[in-house]
Amino acid sequence: MAERSTRVGRRPRAAVVAGREVVVWRAGDGAAVVMDRFCPHQGAALELGRVVDGALRCVFHHWRFDGEGTCVAAPATRRVPHGASARVHPSWEGLGYVWTWVGSAAPEYPPPDFPHLDRRSPAHRRYRFAFDTNATARRVLENGFDVPHFPVVHxxxxxxxxxxxxxxxxxxxxxxxxxxSITLPAPLDRRPGGLGRLCLHLRSTPSYQVLTFELNDRPVAHELLAVTPVAQGRTTMHGWTVMPRSGGLLGSAPVFWGYRLQHWWGTRADLRIYRDATETDGSINTSDDEGVLRFRQFHRRWTGGGRGTGQPVRRGEGGTVSRRGWDEAQDV
Ligand code: FES
Ligand SMILES: [Fe+2]
Incomplete structure (x- = not known):
């Protein structure tokens, strides 16, 4: 389950993001802090400690670390040892989550911009979702680009x-x-000729994507999908769906619930396939596979060691998982 903002407080919480073990806690000024999990002194797990005077106090010898990771007190010694500090990862809090960047020292792209959740945005209904899968983050992210699977699976x-x-x-x-002319499966769509013109606008980064579904040029749903590689064989996908309210059928409560049900159902169908799938090199394909192949090319630029300092932290089923990206903090 995602580490929601509301769960980050004085009690530090352990999490794993892209194979890196961290603790998430809230400093004296209220800012969320994402810090390496183990104390730099003798390696105690910092989630066993607590926040005292706005700093995280380790359970073992009561050294305290501030929101920058600097050791500000080491009670059993007269002076704080030079250079005693815990590694803090860049983080950002918004959209109901704490997001962190665990690759290079500084983020290489911004966290999500998803104004539809804003209270000032037009009236809407919304829901939050979260799913776990053993698939790689790349496989989850490329799903929206996989055009030929839409008729078959969905x-x-x-x-x-x-x-x-x-x-x-x-x-x-x-x-x-x-x-x-979009046609949904029979129980959902009984109109002759289908529902009308559909457009799915999909914008993806290497770690999150924003999707907009439009029917006859009207937005029906906005979705933020954040995909976090947690550890070997574990990825979480979570986010928000926001549906504008309107007087018409499209903005009505039954359509909201129908959409939500098909989202859940469709995701389950994808997850069932991911569960037992393996990786191929993608060399056997058709022109219909263009979406997936092009997305993989893009994704590889960020994960394949082609740029900067970010290195893949693991290799599983032939896929790599990036240490880069704005990932949500996760519970272990
Ligand atoms: S191990 Fe944390 S203070 Fe010693
Ligand atoms: Fe799918």
């Missing part, structure tokens, strides 16, 4: 076309998947 029929956005920045890849 029962969405129609002539789906994929159009790439012009590049807006190095850390985002965007595409629109459109069809002039």
């Amino acid at each position: 029962g969405i029929a129609g002539d789906l076309r994929l159009t790439w956005d012009a590049e807006v920045d190095k850390h985002t890849i965007g595409t629109r998947i459109t069809t002039d």
Whole structure:
């Protein structure tokens, strides 16, 4: 389950993000801190300690570390040993979560911009979701780009076309998947000719993506999907769906609940496939696989050691998992 903002407080919580063990706690000024889990003195787990005078006090010898990781007190000694500090990772709090960057020293792209959750945004309904999977983060992130799986796994029929956005920045890849006539599985859609024109606008970074579903040019749902590699064989996907309220059928409560149900159902269908899937090198494909292949190329630029200091922390099933990216803090 995600480490929500509301769960970060005076009691430090252990978490694992991209294989790195951390503790998440709140400093004296109220800011969330994401710090390496083990005390630099003799390695005690810091979640066993507590926050005292705005600093995290280790349970073993009561050394205290501030929000910068600096040791500000070591009671059993006369002077704090030179250089005694715990590593603190960049973090940002927003959208109901604490996000952290555990790769290079400074984040290489910003945390998500998702204004739809804002209280000042137009009236909407929303829900939060969270799923665990053993698939790699890359496999989860590329799913939206996998056009040929939509009819097969999600029962969405129609002539789906994929159009790439012009590049807006190095850390985002965007595409629109459109069809002039969307037809949902029978119980959901009884109208002759289907529901109308569908556009899924998908913008993805190497660690989170924002999706907008439009029907006949009207936004029906905005989704923030954050995908966090936790550790070997464990990835979490979590986020928010926001649906504008309106007087019409599309903004109504039954459509909200119907959407939510199909989201849950569709995600379960993907997860069931991920569970027993293995990696291939992607060399056997058709032109329909363009979406996935292009996303993988983009993702590899961030995880494959091609740039900067970020190194993959693990290799599993042939896939790499990045230490980079704005990832949500996770419970162990
Ligand atoms: S191990 Fe943390 S203070 Fe000694
Ligand atoms: Fe899917």
